[in-house]
Amino acid sequence: MSLSSAGGAPRATGHREAGFRAAPGTPAPGTEVAVEVSHLRKAYGSTVAVDDVSFSVRQGEIFGVLGPNGAGKTTTVECVIGLRSPDSGDIRVAGFNPQTDREDLHAITGAQLQASALPARLKVSEILEMFHSFYLDPADLDEIMDALGLTEKRNDYYKSLSGGLKQRLSVALALIGNPQVAVLDEMTTGLDPQARRDTWGLIEGVRERGVTIILVTHYMDEAERLCDRVALLDRGRIVAIDTPEGLADRAGVNKRVRFVPSKPFDDRLLTDLPEVQGVQRDSEQVIVTGSGELANAVILTLAGAGVTATDLHLDSANLEDAFIQLTGRHLHDEFSGKRE
């Protein structure tokens, strides 16, 4: 359950609203498109991994690719960074075709791949310095090392690192070239909760520098916290593209506001509001269900009647609910395997 209260991060909210109102599937007019995928199709033998997938990512956006195992998420982003060649469809990354402009593409992109190790008998600092030397205009080495908590481990061999540290190093390598577009595939898988939150903070910091990020994830909270827009993939096809809130709204799942009123009031005060569908009472607590800007409407109306809503909780539908609504399946049915 996400508790995105009305007063949540103003930047994120503004961003998402703008994206949602402009057009859910495409970037707002006037913004530069960083990544454009049109009618992408990729099959392995008779198995169609990705079928007619199209989306646009605008510059500076964090774009989530979300779906269950085997949905085609990894195949999609591996086509975007030129690791796989599409059977049909067109991809442009900052105007470059990943198949024919590989050099240009790799100079401006960074990738964190699943299942890719690094030389066991190299030290963290040696790996970082080597990748740092691969780019003409790299990021600051010490800053990246510091941001990902690798400074203390700089003299450790790669093979001695824990899974979480390997993952952090992998994210560091994706960002070390100071990329315009970064593709992060299951970035926080294998990290402990604290490391996950640290990595999220880092990604938000990177976004502020204008880096476009495509984030493959199966974590709802990660997508809700970081992504401006999310593409829901299921069985190789896009089910929906929208802001996290937009997807929840679209799924038609009600929002719920719970509070304890400072003094008694008549239920009709709230049931008359267009946003409200129902009002229930559970001893002292009032539970209001509805949609739209439910919390604002409820609080303002109550305030107008001199009632203060204390101990306020807003339960909004999340991406998990949205996914179930839109596909009839659970997102987390079977994500034990990593490759798809």
Add this chain to the structure above:
Amino acid sequence: MSVRASLLPVGTPRSAFGKLLKNETKIAWRVPIGLILGVAVPVLALVIFGSVPGMNKPAKSLGGLSYFSVYFPILIVFVLAVLSLISLPTHLATYREQGILRRISTTPVPPAWMLAAQLIINLALAALALAILVAAGTAGFGLGAPKAPGEFTLALLLTIAATFAIGLWVSAIARSAGAAGAIGQLFLYPLLFFAGLWLPRQRMAPVLKNISDWTPLGASVRALQDSMLGISPSAQPFLVLTAWAAIFAFLALRYFRWE
């Protein structure tokens, strides 16, 4: 993608190759498979052969040559075979198996640079081992300088080309370190057999010796031996080596893959 494609991309700092080579050199030192098998073992073998009494005496069963002079070129091809067929392919196949080549292929650095770095390192190890073997064999253990130094050098270079071409092909096709080791050894032991490691060419039955002449290491030992002794070597072993080098270099470039 083929190896030929964009070996020198514009957007890649040239210093990146230096860093890559430096790190690969550190690994070669920290995991000294090539250093032990390709340098230490053959040098030690030479010292042992050279120190055992009687090894320097001409033997009738070897057509009047001493055991030491017969085994000297065999040790040379042993060095090249181990470095090219075992050390190089297992390292690169490990990188492929673990997705390291794949990871590097998403950077501006062409993965071919990794291949080049590994080639340079193994060739440097080969040069080190050969320098020690030739110096110790000719000066230290009294073999004397090759009587046909031009042919000797040419034979060495062609042997390097042939063995490393085969090694590159193994590197190109093996998906895993295990597969690389298996394919490498599938080449290594028969080739060393025909080089005369277990049964010197001088004592092979005519049919075996005939086959040996057409194998890269058999041809190499023949050319090296003849140029050591100053017997005007025939063109055949040189042509055989050139053919092996050309065929496997082509196959390696044709079938190389990063994943």
